[in-house]
Amino acid sequence: MPAFDPETVRADFPILFREIAGKPLVYLDNGATTQKPQCVIDSMTRFFSNENANIHRGVHYLSREATDAYEGAREYLKAELRVPATHELIFVRGATEAINLVTHSLAPLLTEGDEVVLTVMEHHANFVPWQVLAKERGLILRFAGLRENGELNLEEWKALFTERTRVAAFTHVSNVLGTRNPVTEMTAFARERGVLTLVDGAQALPHGPVDLGAAGGDFYVFSGHKVYAPDGVGVLYGPKDLLNAAPPYQTGGDMIEQVSIEGTTFRQVPERFEAGTPNISGAIGLAEAFRYMSGIDWPAAHAHEDALAAHATSELEKIPGIRVFGKAPGKVAIVSFLYAAAHPHDVGTILDTEGVAIRVGHHCAQPLMHYLKVPATARASFSFYNNHADVETFLRAMKKVERFFG
Numbered sequence: 001m002p003a004f005d006p007e008t009v010r011a012d013f014p015i016l017f018r019e020i021a022g023k024p025l026v027y028l029d030n031g032a033t034t035q036k037p038q039c040v041i042d043s044m045t046r047f048f049s050n051e052n053a054n055i056h057r058g059v060h061y062l063s064r065e066a067t068d069a070y071e072g073a074r075e076y077l078k079a080e081l082r083v084p085a086t087h088e089l090i091f092v093r094g095a096t097e098a099i100n101l102v103t104h105s106l107a108p109l110l111t112e113g114d115e116v117v118l119t120v121m122e123h124h125a126n127f128v129p130w131q132v133l134a135k136e137r138g139l140i141l142r143f144a145g146l147r148e149n150g151e152l153n154l155e156e157w158k159a160l161f162t163e164r165t166r167v168a169a170f171t172h173v174s175n176v177l178g179t180r181n182p183v184t185e186m187t188a189f190a191r192e193r194g195v196l197t198l199v200d201g202a203q204a205l206p207h208g209p210v211d212l213g214a215a216g217g218d219f220y221v222f223s224g225h226k227v228y229a230p231d232g233v234g235v236l237y238g239p240k241d242l243l244n245a246a247p248p249y250q251t252g253g254d255m256i257e258q259v260s261i262e263g264t265t266f267r268q269v270p271e272r273f274e275a276g277t278p279n280i281s282g283a284i285g286l287a288e289a290f291r292y293m294s295g296i297d298w299p300a301a302h303a304h305e306d307a308l309a310a311h312a313t314s315e316l317e318k319i320p321g322i323r324v325f326g327k328a329p330g331k332v333a334i335v336s337f338l339y340a341a342a343h344p345h346d347v348g349t350i351l352d353t354e355g356v357a358i359r360v361g362h363h364c365a366q367p368l369m370h371y372l373k374v375p376a377t378a379r380a381s382f383s384f385y386n387n388h389a390d391v392e393t394f395l396r397a398m399k400k401v402e403r404f405f406g
């Protein structure tokens, strides 16, 4: 394992050397999407330059090669994520589609009065599909709250389980607070009670590998674009037996066994849930991103990310009127804050004039905004490729905000 050097990894991401309005880009919007290393970009260019063909159905050489590359990507990801034989990886569009696929698949198993345990820190992607399903099936949704520091109140969460609880869905890492939930403990607690789990891993995998066999519970989902891979591709990890018994989510080509005028029979996973031509190049880029991440010294990268976030937090808190949300121990490098003197949109707009990209708004977590009693926050989210110069530029730009509004 090579020693971790942020300047070396930075050189792998060409976009980080862009200028915005004559100023070097400072990209602190990694929670929204991450930048792509050259090897991921090259893997997709290589595919389109040399191997492009449709998969599975072709007898010709290129089609076989493209099929091998696509299925090879799945096998590589299964090994990297330690997927047990009981589970399968299904390529989808992203975390949102994966969660919708799960709520659709579980619908026939749920009846009126069944309960789903959620938390108030969920992204809308892991909230709205359950709300829609609850309305359709007459389910009861129960929500666990947080502690003062932004940690999940685990005792409250456990106390929500009753004999009617069928599913618990929770995020691995909060996209607003950076809180890292104890998913191994939570999935084990649910399993002991015969409750299915869905873990939203969208914000966890960008910060290092996850052993899905040990921590993933029943379902685990993530998006490619947040893990240094292309957009339009993501993964659903789920139990083969349950998914093979579930109705297909979409129907059409590639997912069928036999089609006749009288009726159609469907294939098993993964093809059962990959109707039509999938995002072949996206899957190849996703596997390449995991290959790239396997070369990162994660303990050192975490220490680096944490140092950036800790420095940003302590300096921000020196500005009168700044409130930082989320101080849970072991949180990932996401710093959400509110400045009393200015709306987050004004903060973001002024930072943009200095080349600093952050995200402002409700971060697709309106229930959490209500819980925190704030309309919106500004969010600086870090990756291992950010450096201390990025933090200094961000803090200098915040001084400009302070001069303007303070």
Ligand SMILES: Cc1ncc(COP(=O)(O)O)c(C=O)c1O
Pocket: 031, 032, 093, 094, 095, 096, 097, 123, 125, 126, 171, 173, 174, 175, 200, 202, 203, 223, 225, 364
């Ligand atoms: C925690 C979390 N879950 C789910 C999503 C949805 O991901 P996507 O839009 O890629 O489907 C996001 C995106 O911000 C997220 O942060």
